[in-house]
Amino acid sequence: xxxxxxxxxxxxxxxxxxxxGCQGRKIVTSQxxxxxxxxxxxxxxxxxxxxxxxxxxxxxxxxxAGVRKDEVQAIYxxxxxxxxxxxxxxxxxxxxxxxxxxxxxxxxxxGATAVHLACQALRLGLYETVVVFGVEQxxxxxxGTIPLQRxxxxxxxxxxxxxTLPTVYAMRGTRYLHExxxxxxxxxxxAVKNRxxxxxxxxxxxRSEVTLEEVLNSRPVAEPLTLLQCCPSAVDGAAAxxxxxxxxTQHSAAVHILASAVQSGYQELxxxxxxxxxxxxxxxxxAYEQSGVDPKDVNLVELHDAFTIxxxxxxxxxxxxxxxxxxxxxxxGATALGGRVPVNPSGGLLAKGHPLGATGxxxxxxxxxxxxxxxxxxxxxxxxxxxxxxxxxxxxxxDHAASSVHILGV
Amino acid sequence: xxxxxxxxxxxxxxxxxxxxGCQGRKIVTSQxxxxxxxxxxxxxxxxxxxxxxxxxxxxxxxxxAGVRKDEVQAIYxxxxxxxxxxxxxxxxxxxxxxxxxxxxxxxxxxGATAVHLACQALRLGLYETVVVFGVEQxxxxxxGTIPLQRxxxxxxxxxxxxxTLPTVYAMRGTRYLHExxxxxxxxxxxAVKNRxxxxxxxxxxxRSEVTLEEVLNSRPVAEPLTLLQCCPSAVDGAAAxxxxxxxxTQHSAAVHILASAVQSGYQELxxxxxxxxxxxxxxxxxAYEQSGVDPKDVNLVELHDAFTIxxxxxxxxxxxxxxxxxxxxxxxGATALGGRVPVNPSGGLLAKGHPLGATGxxxxxxxxxxxxxxxxxxxxxxxxxxxxxxxxxxxxxxDHAASSVHILGV
Numbered sequence: 016x017x018x019x020x021x022x023x024x025x026x027x028x029x030x031x032x033x034x035x036g037c038q039g040r041k042i043v044t045s046q047x048x049x050x051x052x053x054x055x056x057x058x059x060x061x062x063x064x065x066x067x068x069x070x071x072x073x074x075x076x077x078x079x080a081g082v083r084k085d086e087v088q089a090i091y092x093x094x095x096x097x098x099x100x101x102x103x104x105x106x107x108x109x110x111x112x113x114x115x116x117x118x119x120x121x122x123x124x125x126g127a128t129a130v131h132l133a134c135q136a137l138r139l140g141l142y143e144t145v146v147v148f149g150v151e152q153x154x155x156x157x158x159g160t161i162p163l164q165r166x167x168x169x170x171x172x173x174x175x176x177x178x179t180l181p182t183v184y185a186m187r188g189t190r191y192l193h194e195x196x197x198x199x200x201x202x203x204x205x206a207v208k209n210r211x212x213x214x215x216x217x218x219x220x221x222r223s224e225v226t227l228e229e230v231l232n233s234r235p236v237a238e239p240l241t242l243l244q245c246c247p248s249a250v251d252g253a254a255a256x257x258x259x260x261x262x263x264t265q266h267s268a269a270v271h272i273l274a275s276a277v278q279s280g281y282q283e284l285x286x287x288x289x290x291x292x293x294x295x296x297x298x299x300x301x302a303y304e305q306s307g308v309d310p311k312d313v314n315l316v317e318l319h320d321a322f323t324i325x326x327x328x329x330x331x332x333x334x335x336x337x338x339x340x341x342x343x344x345x346x347x348g349a350t351a352l353g354g355r356v357p358v359n360p361s362g363g364l365l366a367k368g369h370p371l372g373a374t375g376x377x378x379x380x381x382x383x384x385x386x387x388x389x390x391x392x393x394x395x396x397x398x399x400x401x402x403x404x405x406x407x408x409x410x411x412x413x414d415h416a417a418s419s420v421h422i423l424g425v
Numbered sequence: 426x427x428x429x430x431x432x433x434x435x436x437x438x439x440x441x442x443x444x445x446g447c448q449g450r451k452i453v454t455s456q457x458x459x460x461x462x463x464x465x466x467x468x469x470x471x472x473x474x475x476x477x478x479x480x481x482x483x484x485x486x487x488x489x490a491g492v493r494k495d496e497v498q499a500i501y502x503x504x505x506x507x508x509x510x511x512x513x514x515x516x517x518x519x520x521x522x523x524x525x526x527x528x529x530x531x532x533x534x535x536g537a538t539a540v541h542l543a544c545q546a547l548r549l550g551l552y553e554t555v556v557v558f559g560v561e562q563x564x565x566x567x568x569g570t571i572p573l574q575r576x577x578x579x580x581x582x583x584x585x586x587x588x589t590l591p592t593v594y595a596m597r598g599t600r601y602l603h604e605x606x607x608x609x610x611x612x613x614x615x616a617v618k619n620r621x622x623x624x625x626x627x628x629x630x631x632r633s634e635v636t637l638e639e640v641l642n643s644r645p646v647a648e649p650l651t652l653l654q655c656c657p658s659a660v661d662g663a664a665a666x667x668x669x670x671x672x673x674t675q676h677s678a679a680v681h682i683l684a685s686a687v688q689s690g691y692q693e694l695x696x697x698x699x700x701x702x703x704x705x706x707x708x709x710x711x712a713y714e715q716s717g718v719d720p721k722d723v724n725l726v727e728l729h730d731a732f733t734i735x736x737x738x739x740x741x742x743x744x745x746x747x748x749x750x751x752x753x754x755x756x757x758g759a760t761a762l763g764g765r766v767p768v769n770p771s772g773g774l775l776a777k778g779h780p781l782g783a784t785g786x787x788x789x790x791x792x793x794x795x796x797x798x799x800x801x802x803x804x805x806x807x808x809x810x811x812x813x814x815x816x817x818x819x820x821x822x823x824d825h826a827a828s829s830v831h832i833l834g835v
Binding site: 044090099101103104107112114115116117120121131138139141277278281407408416417 | 505506509513517529530538546818826
């Protein structure tokens with residue numbers, strides 16, 4: 016698959032995706048736009064049902080897109096823990112009935128995988144307008160990562176032996192500091208940055224700026240990770256986007272999906288080298304190739320900072336800097352708001368919260384708002400190209416993982 | 426979307442699918458073939474893990490297709506109750522790593538929905554060769570429908586009040602007999618037929634022929650449904666197909682997917698008229714339109730006979746006969762092996778068993794084997810076109826449902 020970016024009339028960016036068909040045919044496919052984007056506040060929503068959350072996101076995304084319910088031809092529902100035919104149940108009272116509905120799961124990459132599948136159908140011309148939503152209500156499971164792993168027979172055994180998500184990431188952090196000759200302060204800087212961003216996002220769960228000292232002195236979770244370096248997991252929320260092949264006119268700029276890539280593999284950050292985010296690196300290469308975008312041209316990134324160490328590893332996997340220079344990139348301020356390529360302007364998983372199925376979609380909501388100058392209080396100037404990345408699985412007991420990278424542009 | 430069937434050189438059926446793109450463009454898409462098909466025996470496999478089951482199905486399907494592991498570009502995994510990133514976990518020891526992996530759930534229609542999504546990507550030219558597998562291990566949940574509903578918060582309340590799947594189908598059966606002036610004997614005939622078919626299928630869970638009297642006198646489950654009119658639900662199994670856009674040469678005839686349709690809606694067999702299988706009727710119309718196949722030209726059908734009443738309702742929804750004439754179709758023998766359009770030659774869910782995620786894929790395995798003269802002991806003569814149908818959801822507490830119809834041809 017290859018593509019090219021063209022400057023159209025009036026300097027407007029035009030994007031044509033060419034698919035090199037498997038039998039040598041070249042198919043010019045439809046462009047896919049994000050016409051509308053919405054999310055609920057992420058937080059503890061004990062008084063709300065999963066229906067309430069999904070409905071708020073979907074109906075607001077439709078309103079944002081100026082798309083009527085009867086124009087929706089398919090729905091993609093992303094969720095991890097909600098159970099059977101959840102999408103159908105959640106849209107029950109929305110007055111949208113009839114269209115094909117696909118329930119998609121890829122752990123924390125569920126939302127992005129749902130967008131990816133929707134893109135395929137839209138590019139093919141199977142549908143003109145679809146809705147993708149992600150939702151999760153983790154507070155019902157008690158919050159924390161142990162209840163999550165306990166809910167899954169594959170990870171239960173590992174959890175009972177102490178191999179929870181924080182401990183797995185902590186080992187990566189320890190190795191990183193050792194290999195790079197860094198101290199825990201570097202990891203803490205990620206939390207300071209993203210929590211400063213989150214403080215400007217009214218939809219984030221945790222909206223307090225913190226100092227390096229506060230991060231380092233917060234309760235130890237798994238050395239070298241302290242509490243403020245872990246994303247809040249007792250969180251509920253939903254996010255939705257309306258995807259269409261009709262050029263939307265509702266907002267200042269039409270947001271294209273320039274690339275949509277999902278890959279799987281053996282243990283993202285695996286046993287051979289726990290600092291090698293191989294799947295994400297491979298997925299990113301695919302996305303850059305699809306879009307024709309150079310990593311240097313990316314203006315903002317929303318990435319999977321479930322724990323501070325993850326952000327540092329993904330800087331390099333996403334080619335935001337050279338291998339080995341992730342720490343320097345962070346220290347330079349390039350990835351903070353006001354820097355060359357702000358990373359997680361929304362606050363990221365660390366401050367915004369991480370309701371699994373919703374996360375991948377919410378990352379795109381943030382990028383859409385940034386590209387359309389709708390990110391009040393944290394707006395990045397003149398952003399034209401944004402990238403989202405999230406991963407799923409790859410934890411103890413689930414040693415295969417998925418990664419997803421999308422590139423959006425105006 | 427429209428298509429046409431053409432007689433090619435040597436009378437070989439050729440199929441071209443034209444997609445009328447949303448902006449008026451016409452896209453000629455790739456043909457999709459089922460190059461290989463395999464399934465495990467359905468039954469109580471307490472000594473086997475879910476990995477064992479999935480591995481047997483996938484590796485045998487690849488062998489059947491003559492496709493190497495390194496040719497697989499994506500994997501679609503269908504499952505209902507296995508939990509997070511199950512597909513990735515199950516392929517772990519198969520030596521297939523790297524490709525995109527999509528975990529798809531649509532209750533009992535999960536397997537068919539996974540095939541549907543795979544078809545979209547293949548038609549688009551995104552992949553050339555993919556594997557779709559479905560797997561479920563219901564014996565681990567204790568079997569029966571109450572444990573299944575108890576495992577799902579949405580249906581748990583209803584189950585505790587007695588609204589389990591058998592009681593919901595029983596109400597449909599009672600209404601059908603009342604409306605049509607029939608007796609319980611008609612329902613029992615479905616079980617006699619499909620269990621006779623299953624007796625000829627070495628992979629079916631229940632392989633005993635039964636008489637009308639035995640069906641009617643078996644333990645009452647929910648009037649008018651007796652035990653032998655309900656599919657066995659304490660069952661484990663897996664099924665897999667290899668889909669490709671390269672014309673396969675491995676077998677006597679190349680099986681095309683002529684149509685792939687998934688639709689959702691409000692309560693298949695719902696409250697307004699519990700005998701109206703609206704979603705399936707709509708999905709079938711779409712599939713006939715896509716394929717250009719006339720319902721009269723269908724030579725065999727694998728349909729969702731979870732309970733005997735379901736088969737009678739789907740005869741009409743699938744246009745195998747006129748509305749109101751389903752009973753007559755059954756009594757005429759047309760839907761038995763040797764009849765005009767054998768329905769559930771595999772034994773159906775009633776005899777073969779119903780491991781949810783595997784069912785939709787297993788239906789296609791049967792049709793492939795029939796179309797390629799590989800259904801020893803239950804072979805339908807000269808079958809050219811087969812149809813599979815399954816539904817998901819639509820039970821108490823999950824009143825939105827999915828339906829899927831595929832049409833395969835040689």
